[in-house]
Amino acid sequence: MDSIFVTRGTTDAIPIWFVTAANYPDVQKALDSELSTFAAAAGFEPKAGRFLVLPGKNGALGGVLFALEGPDETPDPFLPGRLAQLLPDGTYRFANEPHDARLAALAMALGLYRFTRYRKAEARAIKLDLPQSLDRDELAHIVEAVTLARDLINTPANDMGPAQLEQAARKLAARHSATINAVVGDDLLEQNFPLIHAVGRAAAGAPRLIDMSWGDAANPKVTLVGKGVCFDTGGLDIKPDTGMLNMKKDMGGAATALALASMIMARGLKVRLRVLIPAVENSISGTSFRPRDVYTSRKGITVEIGNTDAEGRLILADALALADEDKPELIADFATLTGAARVALGPDVPAFFTDDDALAAELMRYAASENDPLWRLPLWRPYEAMLESKIADTNNVGGSQGGAITAALFMRRFVTAKFWLHIDLFAWTAAAKAGRPEGGELQAARALYALLAARYG
Ligand code: BES
Ligand code: MN
Ligand code: ZN
Numbered sequence: 001m002d003s004i005f006v007t008r009g010t011t012d013a014i015p016i017w018f019v020t021a022a023n024y025p026d027v028q029k030a031l032d033s034e035l036s037t038f039a040a041a042a043g044f045e046p047k048a049g050r051f052l053v054l055p056g057k058n059g060a061l062g063g064v065l066f067a068l069e070g071p072d073e074t075p076d077p078f079l080p081g082r083l084a085q086l087l088p089d090g091t092y093r094f095a096n097e098p099h100d101a102r103l104a105a106l107a108m109a110l111g112l113y114r115f116t117r118y119r120k121a122e123a124r125a126i127k128l129d130l131p132q133s134l135d136r137d138e139l140a141h142i143v144e145a146v147t148l149a150r151d152l153i154n155t156p157a158n159d160m161g162p163a164q165l166e167q168a169a170r171k172l173a174a175r176h177s178a179t180i181n182a183v184v185g186d187d188l189l190e191q192n193f194p195l196i197h198a199v200g201r202a203a204a205g206a207p208r209l210i211d212m213s214w215g216d217a218a219n220p221k222v223t224l225v226g227k228g229v230c231f232d233t234g235g236l237d238i239k240p241d242t243g244m245l246n247m248k249k250d251m252g253g254a255a256t257a258l259a260l261a262s263m264i265m266a267r268g269l270k271v272r273l274r275v276l277i278p279a280v281e282n283s284i285s286g287t288s289f290r291p292r293d294v295y296t297s298r299k300g301i302t303v304e305i306g307n308t309d310a311e312g313r314l315i316l317a318d319a320l321a322l323a324d325e326d327k328p329e330l331i332a333d334f335a336t337l338t339g340a341a342r343v344a345l346g347p348d349v350p351a352f353f354t355d356d357d358a359l360a361a362e363l364m365r366y367a368a369s370e371n372d373p374l375w376r377l378p379l380w381r382p383y384e385a386m387l388e389s390k391i392a393d394t395n396n397v398g399g400s401q402g403g404a405i406t407a408a409l410f411m412r413r414f415v416t417a418k419f420w421l422h423i424d425l426f427a428w429t430a431a432a433k434a435g436r437p438e439g440g441e442l443q444a445a446r447a448l449y450a451l452l453a454a455r456y457g
Pocket of ligand 3: 229232250309311312336337
């Protein structure tokens with residue numbers, strides 16, 4: 001994929017002036033007096049989001065004014081992402097500093113994304129001549145990872161079933177010379193992944209566990225686990241139409257794990273990386289698993305099914321048990337797991353859970369510095385009682401309250417690693433925002449990548 005970033009350092013790139021009420025007088029001084037007269041005549045004001053194209057010599061573009069938040073407003077570091085939709089084709093450069101040049105450049109690239117698998121988008125030819133201080137390859141790798149995740153999530157289940165998700169993982173593995181295996185269909189029973197099999201067995205596309213490894217085996221082990229429910233009908237406890245409508249995105253956790261892996265491998269972080277993706281379709285047929293069924297999980301814990309719509313935690317339970325077996329330094333899982341997390345925090349702020357306070361604090365810092373928001377919820381032990389079953393070791397659902405927490409507590413039963421991080425995310429932007437077009441979205445991965453890059457770079 002072509003990146004929008006160039007580093008030519010030439011002077012013919014069209015300057016973008018970032019203006020606020022505070023610096024506008026200085027910017028006006030830096031411009032030709034004719035241009036600042038033009039800006040005033042065009043009614044330009046330095047209010048966040050305002051945009052004006054300035055004329056240049058011989059009818060060319062002379063520059064662009066784009067207004068940012070002033071000192072008494074909360075800055076959105078992605079606001080310059082709007083330029084992706086506003087700018088005519090051309091090569092641009094930053095004439096002065098936005099609030100955060102790295103995030104501004106990233107947002108412009110991310111704002112250009114369009115999902116073009118089924119309908120061509122208007123061709124755009126916008127290039128950004130990056131400031132010398134920015135790492136062009138690093139930014140390009142991040143854009144590539146976000147693009148991968150968005151494409152995977154946006155692709156509907158008829159073209160992104162468990163087999164195609166495996167293909168996508170294989171393609172990524174091949175690019176980075178990672179090894180990859182998949183346990184498919186009834187082999188899941190043979191190799192002891194009973195819960196992945198139970199959830200996925202009703203679908204025409206066979207369930208599977210994708211297992212990818214990369215990096216020097218002597219490096220610290222980091223294992224990423226992603227919920228790969230390619231479509232979630234809810235199973236027999238079927239979802240209502242509105243709840244089901246967007247469930248092609250229920251493999252958003254898998255897309256997140258793959259995108260994070262892509263950044264880690266492109267950067268060559270000093271880790272032994274493993275990515276585990278249980279990939280299934282939670283479908284309905286004569287072979288569906290049922291409410292009140294009881295299954296013995298990989299770990300040996302017996303699970304009573306309270307609701308077949310709580311399928312993500314089931315497939316993750318077996319994958320987490322496997323992840324735990326070779327004692328990694330960090331296990332991180334990503335999942336579009338609960339509606340309850342969305343009720344608590346809304347669509348834009350994924351919830352994360354960990355017992356490791358230092359990791360939590362570090363992650364919060366990177367969430368802020370990467371503009372990739374996250375918020376911690378507690379693994380509140382007393383709520384374990386909500387998961388009680390009368391006939392098995394655990395039920396797969398808690399009560400009607402605290403659903404994101406009981407889901408996390410359920411999964412915690414299958415991991416012993418102290419350094420376990422669980423992220424419950426939405427993977428979707430319902431209404432386009434700066435740098436975030438409508439549709440599938442990569443959440444939490446840039447923040448965690450920054451943390452890992454600092455630890456293992
Ligand atoms: N994939 C859904 C959760 C979901 C729904 C995430 C909408 C984001 C948007 C998950 O499999 C699910 O159905 N969870 C149920 C659990 C319940 C049955 C205990 C939920 O949250 O309602
Ligand atoms: Mn479900
Ligand atoms: Zn689901």
